[in-house]
Amino acid sequence: MATTQANQLRGAQTLYTAATKAEISGEYDKAFKLYVKAAEQFLHLGATAVHAASRTQCKSEAAKCVDRAEKIRKRKKYVAPVAREYLSEREQLFVLQKSSTVNGIVYPVWDGPFPMHPDTSQPKLSAEQTRQSACWAHAGDKYVICSAGSLLSPEDVSQHVISDCSFCASIAVCLAHNSAFRSTLGLSALFPQDQRGLPVPSSGHIHSVRLLFNGAYRRVDVDATLPHGPDRELMCLSTGCRRELWPALLEKAYMKLMGGYEFPGSLSSTDLYTLTGWIPEHIDIASPNFEREKTWRRIYRSFREGRCMITIGTGPEVRYQAIASTTLLPAHSYAVIDVVEDDRGRTLIALDPWQEQVEAAHAGPELGITRLSLDDGNAAISRIFEISWDLMCTVFDGLYVSWDPSLFKHTLEFHGMWKKDTNVDESFPSHFRLTLKLDEYMPNSQMWLLLTRHVVDSKRSGEFIALSLQEEFSKEGIADPSLKGEYTNNTQVLVRVTVPQKTIRLLVSYDGTHDDVGFSVCAFSDHPMSWVREEQSLAYSETVTGKFAARSAGGNLTLPTFMKNPQYHVRIHPDRSTNGTGNRGKKSRLYASLRGDRHIPLNVIAIWSQGQRIADFAHSDIALSSGAYSYGHASIASDLPAGDYTVVVSAFEPRHTGSYSLKLECSTRLEVVSEIPPEGAGMYCKPVRGSWTAETAAGAPQFQHYKANPAYELNVTSQSEVLVRLQLVKADPSISLNVSLYRLSSVQTLGPLVATSGAYSDAVCGVLLQSKALPVGRYAIVPSTFTPGACAAFKMVVHSSTVVESIPNIPSSVNQ
Structure with a gap:
């Protein structure tokens, strides 16, 4: 014991000496980091040293380190932050010592010195x-x-x-x-x-x-x-x-x-x-x-x-x-x-x-x-x-x-602490990220993960915890959303998993009114494993807040309303640390974290784009996704090239409403250019509902009865931009849609084609017709299905930059 402490004391003194040399040579970032680390070691020794004189000396040395670090902070406007060594022995011991007091009584660790005056x-x-x-x-x-x-x-x-x-x-x-x-x-x-x-x-x-x-x-x-x-x-x-x-x-x-x-x-x-x-x-x-x-x-x-x-x-x-x-x-x-x-x-x-x-x-x-x-x-x-x-x-x-823990050959523990994030709503849960690496990965091997919330007051209530796996980004299964990471008010959560890959990322979550709440994670496996040191934050970050409300809660991407969800134009700048022209081949590490109420299942997705609003996309367009919807938090880390992206945040169902906070961290400069306005923002809006019946489900033009489809008159009194969104009331992948705009002749018949939504599409979000400068005149909007006889209810939303008159249905007998 004495030999170990002597070695730790020499290590702290070596750090202090190296910090002094760095300060003298003007390497202030390095000096600041070394002073802080030396102070942490001296404080640790001051708390664990056997002799009172040694404790006093170590605390005095720690004070000197802190004083020098503060002087550097005042001298230099910006000093690179020092990441806490969460995996260090002293940090682990600190958590266990802080959690020793339960209901006002100190319960020492069993392997520690026997108390002179037992309670x-x-x-x-x-x-x-x-x-x-x-x-x-x-x-x-x-x-x-x-x-x-x-x-x-x-x-x-x-x-x-x-x-x-x-x-x-x-x-x-x-x-x-x-x-x-x-x-x-x-x-x-x-x-x-x-x-x-x-x-x-x-x-x-x-x-x-x-x-x-x-x-x-x-x-x-x-x-x-x-x-x-x-x-x-x-x-x-x-x-x-x-x-x-x-x-x-x-x-x-x-x-x-x-x-x-x-x-x-x-x-x-x-x-x-x-x-x-x-x-x-x-x-x-x-x-x-x-x-x-x-x-x-x-x-x-x-x-x-x-x-x-x-x-x-x-x-x-x-x-x-x-x-x-x-x-x-x-x-x-x-x-x-x-x-x-x-x-x-x-x-x-x-x-x-x-x-x-x-x-x-x-x-x-x-x-x-x-x-x-x-x-x-x-x-x-x-x-x-x-x-x-x-x-x-x-x-x-x-x-x-x-279960008998000897069922597993290897056990690994981590002790940490949940702290409130002052940058987000206090009501949001607190989270901690951990990365676990299997030294010997065997496909389909089992691992059990046990999360325990530390209890310091047994009368406290209203505290909830969750443990979820943050899988590496994969496009498989994105179209079939699921839920994970449910919260419980029990003090423990056990998750049994089939190990998906050699490296596993965990997210442990706490929802309660208290700060500095300790926790322990214990992993059980038949294979050797170790914790991987991972920064809790990257160099650049941006945080935006918002709210899922009636008009902006679109639910998951299997729903036609997904397009209503909040979307952001995000730009990742190239890494210019190598040379003045930048290193375009180097990717940046991006970590996206979405927080909300623990009752709301969340997801965050980024799509390759030029920063425009996204309604429909292919799986190949997805740059990253947090995968299954998880309660109160969704996150994903991935390496992405520089460029512009559309980031979409969503809750599992439109009924899930409430505030959220999106934090984006990046290893290179990051910019949230803007929140992308919803479709038809700033325009006049008129909803239309209708249906294709046995008489009006006439199908596409090549089936010869196209003019029997429902048609709606649009009377434009001044030049206007027009958007028309057509969707099925009840999604049906067997029905493909199109909406087209025609000039309406004086005898109420369809004239020349003015604009169309394009090829018939079975996209869940429906189809969109867009005309940027529609001249004054009378027009007919014709929604249709590709296949004749496809009877279904539909809804259209007509947006226009100027006021348009009512949109009446044109009788099919006149239309023809």
């Missing part, structure tokens, strides 16, 4: 415990910490007056696993221990509990007293006649960490992660995306092999009232202690951890649930019951699976 303050009792006159007391000689004989069974543990069914169910499934596979899950978290790894009494009556919380294993110290009722019986998690205390001590430590016995509830998979480090997965049974058969196949084999533990939970309202009235509680957790598949079908053996609930339950036969009799012949109702897999999927809302 053994008591967790606050719950209102129900207080109402029943609970008090703190030692359990007495009739209790033991842990029996050296037979292991506890799941039914030995009972939940009483505390609403911590998720934690009690977690202890129960640990006991089931210990019994079946000779493990010590749960037991191994309590210290001190004997040579077998089992907890033993502490000579000082202080026990340390090792819990995985806020990114690291932490030390939670508790004394040996527990809540007792007036009858001297435990008023907390108990083990009945077995009278073992280790489950109650674990519960006490966890309740202390979570702010007291007035526990609002949790997910058992989250509790098990804290207690054992097993990977939590929350499967929403009530979701339409739940895959019943596939899920059974996943959990059955893994459970039989001891690779996962399972609990199940009801929702706020039990979904099958016939059962709810007799057995199941709403918002309650149940431990799954066995999973069976035999000639009777697929069955879960479950345990209700709450003793009082079972004692009050209906004792008769229950629909679909079979109570198992007790081995000792006791007349009390068993808390263990059988339920079929299919019925469980009907009744319960949540399936909580905890």
Whole structure:
């Protein structure tokens, strides 16, 4: 330890010396960067040095570095910013240290020095415990910490007056696993221990509990007293006649960490992660995306092999009232202690951890649930019951699976912090980008990614997180938009992915009112992997803000209204760093980031153009796309040549409205030339609706009955520019459209062709006719389909630079 700190001190002093030399030689950017890095290292040493004199010296040296850096900043108008080394050891340690304080108590990292004065303050009792006159007391000689004989069974543990069914169910499934596979899950978290790894009494009556919380294993110290009722019986998690205390001590430590016995509830998979480090997965049974058969196949084999533990939970309202009235509680957790598949079908053996609930339950036969009799012949109702897999999927809302991390050969962690971006709306979520590289890429290999939000106040609410993969730009699948990156108010999100390529870009998101919120990302894989250092910002950036409103929310590109979405003319200037004429062959790195409310699925796309408004385009026209729509954020990074582009921002559906912020970052100079006006901006507008019927669906001119198509009179009283957009009311790719403009003769017949939308097209956005200088006169607008008999409703929007009279339908008999 001392040798490591001495080496780090020499490294910081070397940086300071190099900074001084750079400053003397006039290399101010370099000097500023070195001073800042030296200051960071000195501050890190000042916080971790063992001796007080060393801490004082390091803090003094850090102050000198900061002073020199500030003088350079004042001397030079612009100093290149210094990027934070987010992957450095000191940055990672800083996040973990900042997240050590939970509910006002400091919980040090387990591998750190043992605290001289352990915090053994008591967790606050719950209102129900207080109402029943609970008090703190030692359990007495009739209790033991842990029996050296037979292991506890799941039914030995009972939940009483505390609403911590998720934690009690977690202890129960640990006991089931210990019994079946000779493990010590749960037991191994309590210290001190004997040579077998089992907890033993502490000579000082202080026990340390090792819990995985806020990114690291932490030390939670508790004394040996527990809540007792007036009858001297435990008023907390108990083990009945077995009278073992280790489950109650674990519960006490966890309740202390979570702010007291007035526990609002949790997910058992989250509790098990804290207690054992097993990977939590929350499967929403009530979701339409739940895959019943596939899920059974996943959990059955893994459970039989001891690779996962399972609990199940009801929702706020039990979904099958016939059962709810007799057995199941709403918002309650149940431990799954066995999973069976035999000639009777697929069955879960479950345990209700709450003793009082079972004692009050209906004792008769229950629909679909079979109570198992007790081995000792006791007349009390068993808390263990059988339920079929299919019925469980009907009744319960949540399936909580905890996976053995040894399923994977390699694990990689990152600890970071979400900070509010002062340049965007405070209500927008915060985001952090990470890049992960597989050292050995194997196609179709699996990777699990776990995002954990650090909790510093368990009473805080209204905080949501999301984890999504930002795939490399590909034009495949662009025409089939999908959704990703949904937010959850759980503290953890698990994403299981088939690795798409060697390098994976992640986006972790937070939506809440708080700043400096810590998080951890843990990656699990069978292949070695590492984090890639990537700048959180590029040299040049532009930010624009806007709003999806009724007239500018067009939805995704499968909709005819996509063209209504906000569009921007963006220019990427060539890289002129090599020589005065520029290096036209070199591409620029462009990062596009679109932010909005977390309820709005977003996408950003850039199209090769001259900066004009885009209505229809081919896939080959797409320069980059963020791909699937993601909630609250869309981003993409790509290398693009210098030139002009049209950037389109969109929400998934026209009903998704709200503010947004678009940030474009580039390695070379970037310019948002303008927001491109919507089609027909500044012109008069007249909507027209009609339909092709059996009599009027006459088809294209070559089918000889073209004049039977609907026709609308346009009376131009002064020279005018005219735009006509024709669309189907309901998109149909089998129908191709055209709209044409003809002179109208004095006898109401079609005269010469004046303008047309061009070849018949099946574009989703429809077709556009444009006439820049239409002379005074009377004209006929003729919408048509290519194929005769294509009956459909259509809508036209006629824009004109001058006022035009009403646009009446011309009777087909006159038209002909």
